[in-house]
Amino acid sequence: MTQEAIFSGFGGQGVLTMGMLLGYAGIIEDKEVTWMPSYGPEMRGGTANCITIISDTYISSPIISTFDTVMALNQPSVDKFEEKVKKGGNIIYDSTNILTVPTRKDINIYAVPGSETAVRLKNSKVLNMIMLGSFLKVNPIVKIETIWKALEQVLPERYHNLIPLNQEAFNTGMELIAK
Amino acid sequence: MGKKKLMKGNEALAEAMIRAGCDAYFGYPITPQSEVIEYLSREATNRTGMVVLQAESEVAAINMIYGSAACGRRVMTTSSSPGISLMQEGLSYIAAAELPCLVANINRGGPGLGTIQPSQGDYFQATKGGGHGDYHLIVLAPSSVQEMVDYTLLGFELSEKYRCPTMLLADGAIGQMMEKVELYDQMPRKTEFPDWATTGKPKNSDRRIITSLFIQPEKMEQINLGLQRKYREIEKNEVRFQTINTDDAEYIFTGFGLGARICTKAMESGRAKGYKIGVIRPQTLYPFPVDIYSELSKKVKGILDVEMNAGQMVDDVRLAVKGNTRVEFYGRMGGIIPTPDEILENFEKIFLK
Amino acid sequence: MADEDKDFLFSDICVEENLVYRKPGTLTETELHYCPGCGHGVAHKLLMEVVDEMGIQNETIGVAPVGCSVFAYHYLNVDMQEAAHGRACAVATGVKRVQPDKYVFTYQGDGDLAAIGTAETIHAANRGENFLIVFINNGVYGMTSGQMAPTTLPGMITTTSPFGSDTKTQGHPLKISNLVASLPGVAYVTRQSVHKPANVRKAKKAFQKAFEYQKKGLGTCLVEIVSSCPSNWKLTPLESNKFLEDKMIPYYPLGDLKVPEGK
Ligand SMILES: Cc1ncc(C[n+]2csc(CCOP(=O)(O)OP(=O)(O)O)c2C)c(N)n1
Ligand code: SF4
Ligand SMILES: [Mg+2]
Numbered sequence: 001m002t003q004e005a006i007f008s009g010f011g012g013q014g015v016l017t018m019g020m021l022l023g024y025a026g027i028i029e030d031k032e033v034t035w036m037p038s039y040g041p042e043m044r045g046g047t048a049n050c051i052t053i054i055s056d057t058y059i060s061s062p063i064i065s066t067f068d069t070v071m072a073l074n075q076p077s078v079d080k081f082e083e084k085v086k087k088g089g090n091i092i093y094d095s096t097n098i099l100t101v102p103t104r105k106d107i108n109i110y111a112v113p114g115s116e117t118a119v120r121l122k123n124s125k126v127l128n129m130i131m132l133g134s135f136l137k138v139n140p141i142v143k144i145e146t147i148w149k150a151l152e153q154v155l156p157e158r159y160h161n162l163i164p165l166n167q168e169a170f171n172t173g174m175e176l177i178a179k
Numbered sequence: 180m181g182k183k184k185l186m187k188g189n190e191a192l193a194e195a196m197i198r199a200g201c202d203a204y205f206g207y208p209i210t211p212q213s214e215v216i217e218y219l220s221r222e223a224t225n226r227t228g229m230v231v232l233q234a235e236s237e238v239a240a241i242n243m244i245y246g247s248a249a250c251g252r253r254v255m256t257t258s259s260s261p262g263i264s265l266m267q268e269g270l271s272y273i274a275a276a277e278l279p280c281l282v283a284n285i286n287r288g289g290p291g292l293g294t295i296q297p298s299q300g301d302y303f304q305a306t307k308g309g310g311h312g313d314y315h316l317i318v319l320a321p322s323s324v325q326e327m328v329d330y331t332l333l334g335f336e337l338s339e340k341y342r343c344p345t346m347l348l349a350d351g352a353i354g355q356m357m358e359k360v361e362l363y364d365q366m367p368r369k370t371e372f373p374d375w376a377t378t379g380k381p382k383n384s385d386r387r388i389i390t391s392l393f394i395q396p397e398k399m400e401q402i403n404l405g406l407q408r409k410y411r412e413i414e415k416n417e418v419r420f421q422t423i424n425t426d427d428a429e430y431i432f433t434g435f436g437l438g439a440r441i442c443t444k445a446m447e448s449g450r451a452k453g454y455k456i457g458v459i460r461p462q463t464l465y466p467f468p469v470d471i472y473s474e475l476s477k478k479v480k481g482i483l484d485v486e487m488n489a490g491q492m493v494d495d496v497r498l499a500v501k502g503n504t505r506v507e508f509y510g511r512m513g514g515i516i517p518t519p520d521e522i523l524e525n526f527e528k529i530f531l532k
Numbered sequence: 533m534a535d536e537d538k539d540f541l542f543s544d545i546c547v548e549e550n551l552v553y554r555k556p557g558t559l560t561e562t563e564l565h566y567c568p569g570c571g572h573g574v575a576h577k578l579l580m581e582v583v584d585e586m587g588i589q590n591e592t593i594g595v596a597p598v599g600c601s602v603f604a605y606h607y608l609n610v611d612m613q614e615a616a617h618g619r620a621c622a623v624a625t626g627v628k629r630v631q632p633d634k635y636v637f638t639y640q641g642d643g644d645l646a647a648i649g650t651a652e653t654i655h656a657a658n659r660g661e662n663f664l665i666v667f668i669n670n671g672v673y674g675m676t677s678g679q680m681a682p683t684t685l686p687g688m689i690t691t692t693s694p695f696g697s698d699t700k701t702q703g704h705p706l707k708i709s710n711l712v713a714s715l716p717g718v719a720y721v722t723r724q725s726v727h728k729p730a731n732v733r734k735a736k737k738a739f740q741k742a743f744e745y746q747k748k749g750l751g752t753c754l755v756e757i758v759s760s761c762p763s764n765w766k767l768t769p770l771e772s773n774k775f776l777e778d779k780m781i782p783y784y785p786l787g788d789l790k791v792p793e794g795k
Pocket of ligand 1: 598599600601617640641642643644645668670672673674675676681
């Protein structure tokens with residue numbers, strides 16, 4: 001199985017971390033992983049993104065033209081990447097932030113009120129974890145437990161007290177898809 | 180071999196350097212490769228006693244490399260395009276004095292201050308000498324984070340085997356991206372040094388002189404002939420390349436580094452559409468894998484060379500192909516990475532319409 | 533004089549008790565190529581006498597510059613590296629950092645050290661690199677036949693200041709040793725000359741101290757030798773000595789600019 005995804009949003013929304021967490025989880029499950037960030041001061045509207053590919057087989061290119069899943073946390077990301085979703089693929093977007101919504105008929109569209117939920121959880125920083133929960137619900141490419149292991153690896157020890165909050169956010173994100 | 184880890188290209192390079200028993204690193208910060216000196220500053224000295232020094236400029240850094248290399252040490256520097264330009268003077272001296280060292284260029288878009296986005300615009304500079312005089316660097320082109328690691332060790336070994344400065348030519352994207360890597364175990368640092376190294380005049384033999392100055396033209400010509408013999412030797416022994424699906428190929432996509440991987444994806448999509456495409460990926464840019472191109476050129480209908488520049492390696496491809504088949508170029512510049520679809524579209528437009 | 537007389541004279545006179553000077557083993561047999569009256573030769577000899585007397589020939593690595601002393605490695609019988617123009621202090625940094633137990637020195641002219649190599653010099657000193665910088669200040673580019681240097685005196689005629697160096701457009705003579713002395717990592721900076729026997733003795737003392745300080749790891753030492761370049765000053769060696777005394781030394785006064793604490 002292969003999942004070719006892009007996580008895209010404003011710098012500071014944690015999109016790079018989202019892809020990275022997924023990447024670490026992939027490694028723990030001994031899958032092939034590439035994580036390609038956009039880097040440097042972004043030119044177009046402060047948008048940051050990372051292409052993350054998880055696969056059971058060799059990944060030829062970390063750069064791809066179309067995606068199985070687009071995760072869009074701001075309007076420019078929807079505008080730019082909706083057309084890059086493969087036929088039958090997914091776009092998951094933060095419906096709190098996005099006014100002009102995706103309209104394609106040949107893909108699955110998931111509207112997740114991520115920012116609103118983050119506010120409800122009293123921590124805007126967990127937006128990316130909420131959205132990652134939604135992502136994993138749509139694409140169960142790694143086990144949930146593996147995400148917790150990855151979290152432990154990525155977070156410095158002194159922040160491990162934040163893991164339960166992140167888990168709550170993640171689970172909430174999963175439920176938002178189920179509804 | 181250790182366990183597999185997810186690592187950023189630049190950090191994997193730094194870790195590989197430490198593990199290869201590197202004795203000294205001298206460098207100057209520049210995006211997109213500053214992670215290398217940052218990582219080394221955190222990790223290296225505590226673990227192996229390796230020297231890590233932030234120099235006042237790339238000019239100074241490459242000359243510090245000269246000094247340490249001439250003491251027989253395993254040494255490395257890294258930079259990106261503008262800094263590599265500043266190192267060209269030093270590299271010419273190092274090539275002439277036949278000192279081993281490893282230099283990584285995490286290529287960004289130019290010319291000038293350019294952009295920090297990835298590029299392959301320094302191919303000519305890397306493979307044709309770069310500084311003044313008739314010399315070459317051995318040039319390795321990693322296309323993955325794993326190859327950043329593997330070629331670091333290979334680069335040290337080749338540079339020491341031939342006493343020839345060696346370059347890893349990667350691009351900003353390979354430096355910044357993360358992939359799964361397997362690292363080799365820590366190797367010991369050297370405790371014995373070659374007899375040409377300036378470690379203090381031995382009691383019962385002559386002093387050692389490391390120089391690139393040979394004022395008599397007859398002597399200078401001999402030095403040049405010696406260098407050229409060495410380059411022929413390198414061309415004979417050290418060519419490395421990879422071919423994918425070339426057996427039944429009617430067309431070849433070719434590129435190096437990240438470009439080659441994008442070509443591979445484009446080839447896969449092309450095969451899905453029924454086009455018989457293969458890929459040639461040079462792993463050494465100098466020595467250039469001339470023979471594989473000339474061999475396949477007799478069998479295929481055309482070669483599409485893809486680079487993140489205005490068309491540099493394509494000159495070497497054309498020289499190798501000697502007009503046997505059609506060679507076309509597709510590239511993006513200024514820090515833009517071509518996508519697989521874009522390559523396939525251009526292939527169809529160029530060769531099939 | 534008949535041949536047998538010569539034999540008699542040689543064997544009679546060349547005996548150990550008559551010995552007044554022996555070339556140290558730290559200098560090679562190669563004949564110096566420097567012009568008559570040039571300071572480079574004396575400076576080489578003093579430096580190598582000190583290396584000989586301290587018994588550190590096998591632990592010393594020198595870095596030669598680009599300038600008239602580019603061939604210093606033909607004469608100095610220690611392991612040597614030839615640096616690119618101006619880069620000696622960077623090269624020496626590389627040498628010393630991987631071999632902190634060895635003695636390391638650079639030997640540089642004013643163009644090499646104070647023009648094209650200013651950044652390398654200042655930054656090596658600012659890091660307190662524990663090596664000796666020997667600085668031969670002759671106020672011109674000797675090797676390339678007498679162009680203006682950053683140390684050229686106001687009004688001095690050189691091939692690139694044919695009407696006399698003009699401070700308004702060509703800058704002031706740079707007292708780089710004073711600059712270096714101002715840096716905290718620096719242990720010892722002194723300005724000497726080799727134009728008279730008394731000065732020669734003092735200069736040698738300076739080299740001795742510098743190697744001692746290096747042994748103790750005190751930091752960068754710089755010994756400046758205000759020197760003459762008769763060929764490019766277009767003066768005889770004697771006239772050069774006078775120019776040195778009358779013009780150079782008043783601008784570049786001799787003596788210590790910095791000594792280690794408690795010395
Ligand atoms: C990059 C470079 N630029 C210019 C030169 C030419 N060059 C050789 S020696 C020299 C000046 C040397 O003057 P100085 O350092 O004062 O030494 P001196 O000969 O006076 O002892 C110059 C400009 C060079 N070798 N390399
Ligand atoms: S040109 Fe000047 S510095 Fe050079 S050897 Fe002659 S006198 Fe000395
Ligand atoms: Mg001079």
